[in-house]
Amino acid sequence: MQAELRDGKIGVGLAAMLVAGNMIGSGVYLLPAVLAGVGGISILGWGVAVLGALILAAMFAAFAHYGLEASGQQGLIGKIADGLGPFWGYQAAALYSVGCWVGNVAIALAVTGYAANFAPVLKGGLASAVFTIVVILAATAANIFGSRMVGRLQAATLLIGLAPVLLIAVAGWAVFDPALFAAQWNVAHRSSAQVLNATMLPIFWAFLGLESAAVCAVRVRDPGRNLGRATLIGVAMAGAIYAAGCVVLLGVMPAGAIAASTAPFADGAHAILGLGVGAVVAVCAMIRAGGTLAGWILVTAETAQSAAATGLFSRMLAEPGAKATVRTLVVAAIIMIAIVGASAAPVLAEQFSTLIDVAVLVSLAMYILSAAALWRLSAQEPVPGRRLFVRAACIGSILFCMGVVLTSKPLLLGSGLAVMGLASGAYLWARLAQPRPA
Numbered sequence: 001m002q003a004e005l006r007d008g009k010i011g012v013g014l015a016a017m018l019v020a021g022n023m024i025g026s027g028v029y030l031l032p033a034v035l036a037g038v039g040g041i042s043i044l045g046w047g048v049a050v051l052g053a054l055i056l057a058a059m060f061a062a063f064a065h066y067g068l069e070a071s072g073q074q075g076l077i078g079k080i081a082d083g084l085g086p087f088w089g090y091q092a093a094a095l096y097s098v099g100c101w102v103g104n105v106a107i108a109l110a111v112t113g114y115a116a117n118f119a120p121v122l123k124g125g126l127a128s129a130v131f132t133i134v135v136i137l138a139a140t141a142a143n144i145f146g147s148r149m150v151g152r153l154q155a156a157t158l159l160i161g162l163a164p165v166l167l168i169a170v171a172g173w174a175v176f177d178p179a180l181f182a183a184q185w186n187v188a189h190r191s192s193a194q195v196l197n198a199t200m201l202p203i204f205w206a207f208l209g210l211e212s213a214a215v216c217a218v219r220v221r222d223p224g225r226n227l228g229r230a231t232l233i234g235v236a237m238a239g240a241i242y243a244a245g246c247v248v249l250l251g252v253m254p255a256g257a258i259a260a261s262t263a264p265f266a267d268g269a270h271a272i273l274g275l276g277v278g279a280v281v282a283v284c285a286m287i288r289a290g291g292t293l294a295g296w297i298l299v300t301a302e303t304a305q306s307a308a309a310t311g312l313f314s315r316m317l318a319e320p321g322a323k324a325t326v327r328t329l330v331v332a333a334i335i336m337i338a339i340v341g342a343s344a345a346p347v348l349a350e351q352f353s354t355l356i357d358v359a360v361l362v363s364l365a366m367y368i369l370s371a372a373a374l375w376r377l378s379a380q381e382p383v384p385g386r387r388l389f390v391r392a393a394c395i396g397s398i399l400f401c402m403g404v405v406l407t408s409k410p411l412l413l414g415s416g417l418a419v420m421g422l423a424s425g426a427y428l429w430a431r432l433a434q435p436r437p438a
Contacts, residue, residue: 006049010409014233014236015230015231015234016229016230016233016237019209019210019230019233019234019238021421022166024290026085028119029110029114029165029263029264029265029285029288029289030110030264030352031202031203031205031206031246032245032246032249032250032258032261032264032265032268033258033259033260033261033264034202035199035202035203035246036187036255036256036259036264037187037188037255038186038187038188038190038195038198038251039184039185039186039188039250039255040181040182040184040185040186040247040250041185041186041190041192041195042193042195042199042203042246043243043247044196044199044206044376045081045195045196045200045203046085046190046203046239046242046243046246047206047243048196048200049200049203049206049207049239050235050239050243052204052207052396052397052400052401052404053204053207053210053235053355054235054236054239054369055231055393055396055397055400056210056211056367056397056400056401057095057231057232057234057235058228058231058232058389058393059209059370059371059374059390059394059396059397060210060231060370061228061229061231061232062077062228062374062389062393063079063290063370063374063377064379065386065390068205074259076211076370077089077092077093077096077303079369079373079374079377080369080373080375081373082091082377083182083372083373083374083375083376083377084369084372084376086427087424087427088369088372088373088389090423090426090427091369091420091423091424091427092366092369092373093303094422094423094426095362095363095365095366095369095416095419095420095423096299096303096362096363096366097303097304097363098341098358098362098419099208099358099359099360099363099366100296100299100300100303100332100359101300101332101335101336101339101354102339102355102358102359102362103208103296103339103341103356103359103363104136104139104296104297104332105132105136105299105334105336105355106334106352106355106356106359107289107292107293107296108132108135108136108139108175108289108293108340109128109351109352109355110285110289110352111132111135111289111290111293112128112131112132112436113352114136114263114282114283114285114286114289115286116280117266117279117282118282119264129340129341129344131342132339132340135290135293136267136293136333136336136337136340137333138290139290139293139294139297140329140330140332140333142294142297142299143294143297143329144297144302144325144326144329148412150294150295150297155241156291157287157288157290157291158198158291160284160287160288160291161284161287161288161289161291162241162271162288163195163282163284163347164265164266164280164281164285165241165265166241167269167272167281168245168248168249168252168265168268168269168272169241169244169245169248171272171273172248172249172251172252172268173248174253175271175272176248176251176252177251177252178251180250180251180252180254181247181250181251183402184250184254184255187255191323195306196407197407198407200301200403200404200407201357201360201361201404201407201408202357204360204364204404205356205357205359205360206238206242207235207238207239208359208360208363209295209296209299210231210234210235211231211367211370216264221299232348245265247267247350249264249265249268251270252268252272253267253271257367263278263281263282263285265281265285266278266279266281266282266285269281286403296379297329297332300332301328301329301332304328304331304332338378339355344354357408357409357412358412358415359414360404361405361408361412361413361415361416362415362416362419364401364404364405365401365405365420366414367397368398368401368402370397371393371395371397371401372394372398373393374390374393374394375390375391375394375395377392378390378394
């Protein structure tokens, strides 16, 4: 790891940790409760999600072959603008920024929720909001120290966060009851198509972050060589951990108990190993979610600076030096604090559920634009075999994302269209405000 930090950039190891770390956060701890109402058949959703995530990972990694490593501060957003034009580049930057802001607040809320195990006053109301804001400010402060600090934090907290999940995935088999698992295979008695329709959107919350290495490509050493490996390793690692942990719990606890739990892995640890272990798991989850938030704030800042360097966002975010980075982080923190207040709900879990649905939807829209841009960029590919592979990944990515988007509720689709409408208005206003050439 020390060798990877010698030039201020991260190599394949820390880049894979960034990808896996941004994925293995609040989602892995809460998803069993969300999916318990479906039953063990939700493994179908996991299979499709992992396959789709690997296709998306291959698509994002392919950007490294089309000048991503030479694009300076423009990064992934700049390449989308190159492929589709500035209007769609602005849309991509706006969608992804909104997804990051909203998702970051959801992760901060998860930290608050885990802390509420020890301080019940944090379960809702003003105390919950204040604690969530403090978490956001702390993660922002970690980013001010630089990407190397975040990389180290991700690596350290990833191991801490993996501990309870691996504990369940390994120790859980000792008490795994095949008969209980079989009885809970299809709790709601749904068809395979209905299961996929009910599970894909919440499951894919756990896979947001697979594009992290591509978004932060300017921080990755030799992205043409390391980006693809880091992305695929990170996605495969996170996917395997998710599926194993969720399946084991359904053979350890009744589905009803899992669905009613606010900390299913902590309750699972209590069932397997006894009193006291659940509290340790809750602490690990809280620490891990904090590390996840720090990584996502880095991605959020890089997205804004990338868009600014391309001329899509305000140029004040693209000025060289540490001041521009701090300015970008402060602006993002202010927006996230505003979202905390705007999304407040009497029950913390309701607020969390709403935020993750919005974050997934707008992120998938950005993924579609990324795949469309890569298709256009691949026209310059001189190797026919590679061009065919890249375009197959683009088509697969678009079809998968569209399929997941279509499983969302009309109100959520409306929110995504509203973001794009506002972004279109902001783009046109910015263009009209530009001085005309003499």
